[in-house]
Amino acid sequence: MDLASIMYLAVTFGLFVIFALIVGNTYKRKNKQKKEAPKYRMMDDD
Amino acid sequence: MGKPQYHTDIVKSFVNWSLVWGVVAVLVGVIVSFQMINPDLNYPPYFTFGRLRPIHTNAGIYGWGVGTIFAMFIYMVQRLCKTPLWSLGLARFQLWLFNATIIAAAVTLLLGYNTTLEYHEMEWPIDLMIVVLWVVFSINIIMTIIKRKEEQMYISLWYMMAALIGVAILFTVNALAVPVSAFKSYSIFAGTNSANVQWWFGHNAVAMALTAPPLAMFYYFLPKSTGVPIYSHRLSIIAFWSLIFMYLWTGAHHLLWTPIPDWIQTLAMAFSIMLIAPSWGSVINGYMSMKGQWHQMRDNYLVKFLILGITFYGLQTLQGPMQAIRTFSAFIHYTDWVPGHIHMGTMGWVSLVSVAGIYFLLPRIYGREVYSIPLANLHFWLVVIGQLIWSTSMWISGILQAGMWNAMNADGSLTYTFTETMVEMYPYWWIRAIGGVIYLIGILVFIYNVYMTVQKGKEPAPKLLEVEGRA
Ligand code: HEM
Ligand code: HEM
Numbered sequence: 001m002d003l004a005s006i007m008y009l010a011v012t013f014g015l016f017v018i019f020a021l022i023v024g025n026t027y028k029r030k031n032k033q034k035k036e037a038p039k040y041r042m043m044d045d046d
Numbered sequence: 047m048g049k050p051q052y053h054t055d056i057v058k059s060f061v062n063w064s065l066v067w068g069v070v071a072v073l074v075g076v077i078v079s080f081q082m083i084n085p086d087l088n089y090p091p092y093f094t095f096g097r098l099r100p101i102h103t104n105a106g107i108y109g110w111g112v113g114t115i116f117a118m119f120i121y122m123v124q125r126l127c128k129t130p131l132w133s134l135g136l137a138r139f140q141l142w143l144f145n146a147t148i149i150a151a152a153v154t155l156l157l158g159y160n161t162t163l164e165y166h167e168m169e170w171p172i173d174l175m176i177v178v179l180w181v182v183f184s185i186n187i188i189m190t191i192i193k194r195k196e197e198q199m200y201i202s203l204w205y206m207m208a209a210l211i212g213v214a215i216l217f218t219v220n221a222l223a224v225p226v227s228a229f230k231s232y233s234i235f236a237g238t239n240s241a242n243v244q245w246w247f248g249h250n251a252v253a254m255a256l257t258a259p260p261l262a263m264f265y266y267f268l269p270k271s272t273g274v275p276i277y278s279h280r281l282s283i284i285a286f287w288s289l290i291f292m293y294l295w296t297g298a299h300h301l302l303w304t305p306i307p308d309w310i311q312t313l314a315m316a317f318s319i320m321l322i323a324p325s326w327g328s329v330i331n332g333y334m335s336m337k338g339q340w341h342q343m344r345d346n347y348l349v350k351f352l353i354l355g356i357t358f359y360g361l362q363t364l365q366g367p368m369q370a371i372r373t374f375s376a377f378i379h380y381t382d383w384v385p386g387h388i389h390m391g392t393m394g395w396v397s398l399v400s401v402a403g404i405y406f407l408l409p410r411i412y413g414r415e416v417y418s419i420p421l422a423n424l425h426f427w428l429v430v431i432g433q434l435i436w437s438t439s440m441w442i443s444g445i446l447q448a449g450m451w452n453a454m455n456a457d458g459s460l461t462y463t464f465t466e467t468m469v470e471m472y473p474y475w476w477i478r479a480i481g482g483v484i485y486l487i488g489i490l491v492f493i494y495n496v497y498m499t500v501q502k503g504k505e506p507a508p509k510l511l512e513v514e515g516r517a
Binding site: 015019022023026027032034035036037038039040041042043045 | 049125126196198199200201202266269270273275276278279280283284287288291
């Protein structure tokens with residue numbers, strides 16, 4: 001494997017880790033109310 | 047505490063102009079469909095298929111599609127951030143520049159100036175106008191988001207930001223060129239690199255102009271129309287991020303079996319299939335939001351437009367990944383199948399959601415009830431039937447065309463000449479043109495309804511008058 005391929009793999013893996021962190025944070029039980037709040041707030045008025 | 051004074055006049059102007067360009071796009075679409083049936087309808091040098099087709103696609107995507115994006119983003123961002131638009135002056139300048147750019151694009155395309163990059167046909171001076179236009183728009187929306195009164199951002203704002211940043215990057219990279227005269231430039235990319243960058247741009251233009259903004263609208267207008275919040279905000283966030291991570295790798299599915307490296311094609315194929323998940327994340331969220339509300343499909347015309355729209359999006363995002371598989375691509379690529387795919391997205395998904403948004407806005411920006419709901423229903427059925435005829439005829443003709451191109455005799459020679467395969471297409475092109483005319487009639491009904499709403503619509507219930515400090 002040359003350096004370019006290793007870099008490529010590293011970037012892909014890095015993106016995957018970021019995505020996994022987003023999923024973890026979004027679905028953390030503690031965050032449930034906070035993360036669902038905007039859908040009620042947007043109904044407020046026009 | 048008083049309500050913020052939202053700017054609605056500028057939204058009105060963008061709605062009106064996007065309607066103008068929408069009618070132009072559909073009308074030219076109908077004209078080019080007839081030109082394919084009857085070559086005598088070509089009037090060289092200006093009114094030929096070759097020059098009118100890019101006018102159709104650019105008026106459709108940039109005039110109608112992006113014009114509606116301007117209107118809806120400016121409307122939604124103020125409400126979702128509970129704060130007025132950052133700069134009205136900038137928005138007025140944007141309106142002026144938007145129309146100047148569309149007109150300049152139409153004139154230069156008619157004169158035959160064309161970079162030959164699909165969806166990026168305009169020459170460099172117009173590219174510069176587009177860059178200024180987009181920067182001005184983005185600054186205004188992003189600044190409004192920055193000074194918002196809401197801490198947690200609603201999903202529509204995420205899609206809006208992605209579209210702003212995405213289009214800026216894609217367009218700039220693909221526009222990199224060396225001008226050699228006032229209306230001629232050469233891309234800095236050559237050969238397969240040029241093709242690869244072009245389709246990285248091309249497919250992500252689909253993502254950032256024809257997917258993210260309509261999703262922002264869908265997530266806003268569906269709950270507002272049904273009166274019930276979306277099913278899951280967390281699901282919408284996960285679908286958003288996975289869509290963003292995946293889309294950027296898929297451009298090369300337009301270049302399967304070409305000389306670009308094999309691994310890039312495979313990567314694009316794999317990511318295209320993975321895209322089903324985030325796309326359907328939104329579709330499922332939309333359907334689940336209708337739980338207990340399905341009766342509104344009968345009673346509420348806005349819901350009809352929105353749910354049919356998301357259904358076409360769901361079908362589009364199953365068909366797309368299928369087309370991205372090498373073997374399937376080998377069969378349908380270059381055939382009429384592909385325009386069938388495209389118009390389910392543009393005439394179905396994008397346009398249905400956009401018109402739902404406009405109907406929703408009318409009472410709120412004009413202070414009048416929609417003139418006729420039966421006419422809105424008629425509009426709905428005409429455009430859905432027109433679009434289904436359009437796309438279905440192209441899928442059938444595409445398969446027929448592919449079958450004929452691939453047919454071989456025992457000695458390995460081709461069974462049909464190219465001309466023979468063309469002749470077989472005529473009946474389907476007729477059917478498509480008729481579907482187009484039905485769709486156009488639907489659009490004219492819509493325009494009439496909008497016009498009559500402005501002229502003769504009844505004063506709405508007091509709640510709606512609260513906008514613009516009228517209450
Ligand atoms: C009555 C409505 C419409 C008609 C009759 C129509 C007709 C056509 C025709 C005849 C073509 C050329 C197909 C070919 O080269 O084989 C075309 C291409 C295209 N149209 Fe439309 N169109 C309509 C609506 C729209 C709308 C509303 C949009 C965008 C919002 C749109 C976007 C496009 C695009 C992107 C292409 C390029 C297709 C490709 O590269 O294969 N069209 N249309
Ligand atoms: C999961 C999502 C999608 C995937 C994987 C996908 C895949 C594809 C593929 C593989 C092609 C090339 C067909 C060929 O030339 O052989 C294509 C063309 C196209 N698709 Fe999609 N599609 C998706 C969603 C959409 C959506 C939502 C729209 C919205 C209107 C859209 C609009 C287009 C357009 C305009 C083209 C024509 C490009 C050209 O001019 O060649 N697609 N799509």
